[in-house]
Amino acid sequence: MRLSFILNGHQVVLETAPDRRAIDLLREDVTHEDLLGFDLVCHDHRALEVKEGCGTGECGACSILVDGVHRLACLMLAAQLEGREVVTAAGLGTQADPHPLQRAFAEHGAVQCGYCTPGMVVAAAALLEQNPAPTRAEIRQGLSGNLCRCTGYVKIVDAVQAVAKDFAGEDSAEEPGAPCAENEGERP
Amino acid sequence: MNVLFPRTRAELFQTLAEPGARVLAGGTDLLVRLRSGRETAAALVSLDKIPELRGISETGGEGLGRGLRLGATTTHTELLAHPLVRARLPMLAQALSELGSPPIRNMGTLGGNTCTASPAGDTLPPLMALGAEVELASARPHGAGTRRLPLAEFITGPGRTALAPGEVLAAVHVPLPGAGWMQHFEKVGRRNALAVAVVSLAALLRTERGGTVAEARLAWGSVGPTVWRCPEAEAVLVGRRLSLTALGEAAAVVRAHVKPMDDVRASADYRRTVAGNLLLRLVAL
Known part of the structure; x- marks a missing residue:
């Protein structure tokens, strides 16, 4: 066709x-x-x-x-x-003119091997488009269809949260790196 | 393999008449099965461009009370965003919010989840408890080519439905429970997102003044070949309040009757225990 x-x-x-x-x-x-x-x-x-x-x-x-x-x-x-x-x-975004999320991923060490990163950034962009000021829990929900096997998600969520804060212009969520429920893995 | 996009009902049935043609909705199940070689198709007929199969409309009257017609190609995300689904069908909304992941919910459709007829299909226990019916469309001339069937009769086994050759699921009809009905859904999986249910429970209960249960409809997912109902446990709850004692008795009845399977996700014993235990949550309603 x-x-x-x-x-x-x-x-x-x-x-x-x-x-x-x-x-x-x-x-x-x-x-x-x-x-x-x-x-x-x-x-x-x-x-x-x-x-x-x-x-x-x-x-x-x-x-x-x-x-x-x-x-x-x-x-x-x-x-x-x-x-x-x-x-x-x-x-x-491009290397010369990165999207705020791409810049934040780099700044927050949210990239390790990098294989999941393009998908993660796309998922985060879709999330922020719908919900410009998500809580940390909402960020985790929004990225829940994207697996990362290196970083453990904390830095990825930090990066998205930083951009969300910039968009919202104020603190929209709880403490970064809060230890509770950070791992999406097995339920107790 | 050709991929066809009929734009009207007439075109749909014409294209479906090709030998080996199969209906494609969101593709989240079918494309995986086709690629693995477990299933084959000579052509895929996408429902994407047929407007009447998509969207949510209110139905009602005829002494049946109000209800919703949920078009087959409405995505899980679209269902979740609908105010009436959220407000009046919280058990379905809860199941939808735990189905797959955001991109899967953006692609997957209610008609697809229904026709896939997986024992673990997340929308199926709530739809079964709610007494949903399916609207099936075909090219047959009599009766305008549409028939309705209770969902419980539509799903005949794991991955098997009463869909006749050349027939398409057009919509799912769900009655809106009136005041006095309580809804609950819980899914137990190996992880929060993208989990196939190990056990799930949808409970729809009508209580009278004083909190006595007048009617109970309980439907479990992933404990049998199709969604499983347990009239014996429902009978235990009727006429009683949702106390831990009553729920514990009902849970024991569930464990005695349920016949779950061992598989990669959980043992039959675990499923039997959890199937009963999920009832105990109703004490918080």
């Missing part, structure tokens, strides 16, 4: 199988040659920041925004992107 959608602000048109997974398409296929007038222009918009962790919707590493909604690229098919607007972590 001929697929047309917007990826991080760029109009993308390409030929694909309709049942190609969105994650594979975004990571591998979004490079194309365009005939602009008489010039053959090569566009490479491959979104390698969209990571595949589990491939079954349980880890959140492939989190993307589709028309502003937090979705998982491993559980979408190419045909479902038709006419939609997709934003990945690279679309939120």
Whole structure:
């Protein structure tokens, strides 16, 4: 099928199988040659920041925004992107001009191996869009579909909370690093 | 495998008539099963672009009281955001808030959760306790091609439903309990988010003045092939107040009747104990 959608602000048109997974398409296929007038222009918009962790919707590493909604690229098919607007972590900000969340993740040491980070940042952006002043518990809820196996979440929550405070302009939540219920793991 | 996006009912049934065509809703279950090779499809028919299958509307009258028609492709997030779901169906709202994770709730649909018919489907115990019915649409000419079935009859086994070939679940109808009904839902999983229920309990109780139970509808998830009801335990509670003694007796009856399974998440013994114990929470209602 001929697929047309917007990826991080760029109009993308390409030929694909309709049942190609969105994650594979975004990571591998979004490079194309365009005939602009008489010039053959090569566009490479491959979104390698969209990571595949589990491939079954349980880890959140492939989190993307589709028309502003937090979705998982491993559980979408190419045909479902038709006419939609997709934003990945690279679309939120760049190295030169990072999103406040990306800056906060770096400043708070919320990045270790980095594999979960693009998905985490997308999930956090979706959360703050809906709830600009979340409590710490609401941040944990909002990120509960994104697994990190390095940092233990405290610094990630700290980073999101710092940005939320900047947005809200005041203290919106409890003490950072409060020890209670910090681990999402087994219930007692 | 082609992916089709019919825009009307007529187009839907036309595309579904292709051999091997399957309905695609949110995809959170089906795409995982297809990719693993456990299931196959020649074509996927997405319900995404059919407006009448999505959204929440109020129904009522006909002596049946008010209710909600929950369109099959309404996502869990959309259901959770609806004021009437939150205010009048708190047991369903609680189950929805514990289902999957934010992105899964943004993608997954009520129709999908229902048709997947997992013993651990989080919305199913509350819907069963509430006496929900499913609205099934087909291309059949008579009766405008729509029939209704109680959810309890629709789900016939683990992963099995009464959906006929060419039929599509269009909506779930839920009556809104009146004043005097109390609702409770609790899910026990291995972790808080993205957990498949080990045991869950949905309880809908009507009490009279003085706190005596007049009617009790109890529905458990993950303790049998489908959502499990226990009329014997319900009978223990009727005519009594929700004291620890009464609830303890009902819990003993539950443990005597429930036949849970061992699996990777928990042993049958653990499930039997927890299935009874979850009733004790009702003392706080």
